[in-house]
Amino acid sequence: MKYQFLHFFSIVCLFIIVISGCDNKSQTTKLSEAKVKISKLTSENKKLQDQNNELVLQKETLLINHQELQEWTKKLVNRYGPGVWYMDESTMPIFIKPIKSGDVKEIIKEINLKFKQDGLPLIVLTKTKGNTAYVRIIDAPLLTQRMGTHGSTSYLNAVTYSLASVDQIDCVMFDFKEGDHAIPGKYCK
Numbered sequence: 001m002k003y004q005f006l007h008f009f010s011i012v013c014l015f016i017i018v019i020s021g022c023d024n025k026s027q028t029t030k031l032s033e034a035k036v037k038i039s040k041l042t043s044e045n046k047k048l049q050d051q052n053n054e055l056v057l058q059k060e061t062l063l064i065n066h067q068e069l070q071e072w073t074k075k076l077v078n079r080y081g082p083g084v085w086y087m088d089e090s091t092m093p094i095f096i097k098p099i100k101s102g103d104v105k106e107i108i109k110e111i112n113l114k115f116k117q118d119g120l121p122l123i124v125l126t127k128t129k130g131n132t133a134y135v136r137i138i139d140a141p142l143l144t145q146r147m148g149t150h151g152s153t154s155y156l157n158a159v160t161y162s163l164a165s166v167d168q169i170d171c172v173m174f175d176f177k178e179g180d181h182a183i184p185g186k187y188c189k
Contacts, residue, residue, distance in 0.1 A: 087155065
């Protein structure tokens with residue numbers, strides 16, 4: 001938009017120069033310079049429009065990929081059934097243990113055993129309401145300040161996948177003080 005305005009402005013200036021007369025050498029030189037500037041601005045405007053179009057296509061592709069990944073994730077979690085999901089080298093958890101009872105409290109007990117073994121913060125179920133499990137993080141500063149962004153993301157994903165593997169639970173509401181590497185709130189499968 002900015003460059004379209006500059007292009008229009010350049011044309012107006014060129015028009016004014018032409019109207020004011022081109023009978024002397026100075027006016028002809030100015031006209032030639034204006035034409036060169038207009039040509040450069042037109043070329044730059046075209047490049048920017050092409051870049052913008054490419055970015056729009058990339059954004060659309062990313063949104064489609066994100067939606068496909070969300071759908072795949074839901075199917076994957078539902079396919080395994082209730083159980084414990086835990087971190088690996090990526091930020092995405094892997095399924096490590098089925099919990100036949102499908103009970104949120106049992107899943108929290110099992111995932112807390114893994115967290116304790118690995119020196120990670122434990123979680124406490126405060127309530128379940130609708131399709132959401134509400135949890136509080138014990139030792140939140142460990143999660144938000146000392147695990148790094150990758151570790152915190154992996155941790156939150158492991159809890160979310162584990163609790164959302166229960167049929168009635170789709171989301172987890174995390175309660176802790178926000179820090180550099182983690183933000184509280186609602187996370188869904």
